[in-house]
Amino acid sequence: MSPSLYADHLRTVLARYEAALAASGFDQAVVHSGIPKVAFQDDYHYAFKPNPNFLQLLPLDRHPGCFVSISIGKKPQLIFLQPFDYWHVVPEDPSGDWVAHFDITVIRTPAEAKSVLKLTGKAAFIGEDSAHFDDWGFAAFNPQTLLAPLHWQRGLKTAWEVENIAAANRIGARAHNAARDAFLAGESELGIHYAYLRASGLKESELPYGNIVALNEHGAVLHYTELQSKKPAQSRSFLIDAGANVNGYASDITRTYARDKNEFAELIAALDVHQLKLIDAVRPGQSYVDLHIAFNRAIGGLLKQFGVITIDGDSAVEQGITSTFFPHGIGHLLGIQVHDIAGRVADPQGTPNPPPAAHPYLRLTRKIEKDMVFTVEPGIYFIDMLLNELKAKPQAAHVNWAKVEAFKPFGGVRIEDNVLITDGTPRNLTREAFAAV
Known part of the structure; x- marks a missing residue:
């Protein structure tokens, strides 16, 4: 895929976020990629399916535990989970033309994200599993005033x-x-x-x-x-x-x-x-x-x-x-x-x-x-x-x-x-x- 097409795409999506943030009264949107789901009374994980709002921002479709933070007028921040794990294949370092568009911090455990993520003003969390983040300081979880215009605009493809x-x-x-x-x-x-x-x-x-x-x-x-x-x-x-x-x-x-x-x-x-x-x-x-x-x-x-x-x-x-x-x-x-x-x-x-x-x-x-x-x-x-x-x-x-x-x-x-x-x-x-x- 053309790097310029992706750059234009991200610019369009970030502009949508900034307009939605301003209109809804939020200062920051934090988009979580998701957490793998475990089968009931088992230790088997279902195939991971990422948060589609996260996936629209960058081509990481197999990466749980990651965050993208978007604030008005700032370069988006990617918190990238690369765990110490000898049971599974560990994600490689972020690579590709898209990485230049993000400030990237690599973490080794999901808990590290709380200290790395800098919440500013009124921050909204976008994603599933919100109960895991109740004490992180978010002002709202998946507020419709923020999400509705983003979802509407997602109907128009870059x-x-x-x-x-x-x-x-x-x-x-x-x-x-x-x-x-x-x-x-x-x-x-x-x-x-x-x-x-x-x-x-x-x-x-x-x-x-x-x-x-x-x-x-x-x-x-x-x-x-x-x-x-x-x-x-x-x-x-x-x-x-x-x-x-x-x-x-x-x-x-x-x-x-x-x-x-x-x-x-x-x-x-x-x-x-x-x-x-x-x-x-x-x-x-x-x-x-x-x-x-x-x-x-x-x-x-x-x-x-x-x-x-x-x-x-x-x-x-x-x-x-x-x-x-x-x-x-x-x-x-x-x-x-x-x-x-x-x-x-x-x-x-x-x-x-x-x-x-x-x-x-x-x-x-x-x-x-x-x-x-x-x-x-x-x-x-x-x-x-x-x-x-x-x-x-x-x-x-x-x-x-x-x-x-x-x-x-x-x-x-x-x-x-x-x-x-x-x-x-x-x-x-x-x-x-x-x-x-």
Whole structure:
């Protein structure tokens, strides 16, 4: 990654902090990387997941016990924990172009941080595990008056953040292709997952989320993560939702495949065409809720086209039929977190902006702005639980249940791309990545 891009990124993020500090009446923000979590009644640590607020400041995604201190008009301070530890690999000295932007103090035990950290005036702590720091002199822990504007602005990505997400898409695309080949070779879900890991070069703990690797009917489970080791007698279809991490920034990609040239393969291709068409039409100023509803209408049209329903797409949306086949939101903000924060707020003050009652699972309700990165992931699924509910309603008369039964053995189809909003046609980071590999 370009050193100048990171320098510009840090300058932007620090300016956001200074403005938020001044507006909220705090003099200092201390951002903690986090503490590893221990399993209940055990001495085993879960894989460390850093505080995303810390990770936005510098590319240290495997370093617990560190602090960044930010004060108005001062160079940020990094307190870097490099413990004496013969049980584990000790972190190397901080290195890279980013270190020039911090005053760095290395400590050997977590307790040393209290004396090294210089609290000035009214200081706010940002992070988890606040009970560990009750007696350190902080004026507040995670105050919303400070965090809300920072989280709102995190929805707008710097050029450095975009390049990290783009790089994570390239890794993901390469690994997705390997997973597709493993499916075509007849591998089990677990075997496909291993193929993905090998191609990505990532350990399982380094993935941004647990891979969804679903064969046949398992594609109807939205978050299917069972990873069965037994090969099915017949692999009819394959849905994979999997990403990668670069400097803590995630990609989130879904693809669906059919083994044979059949009507399910045609459904995948038709959904792909609609997805690209609607993505290309997205512009700043539009409502993401409206984008979600537009995709619902498109899905209603596809259900009619493939004979699943007998009424037009608009009527299917109005009667609530499409939510049976498309029961989740069209996407979410993407960045340090796979479901990046502040998607359901109306303003920088954090005023709640919940999704409409008809679409309760929509994770993003904000107006679309330039420099946002979000996912667009339409899907059509044949989920027994939801289909049984629909059968009990009057709207069941508008469904061709024989066609539903024909599609059920394939589970479902989802296609997910990561999209950067520009002044013109959006930049599809996922399609770029697949073209590159």
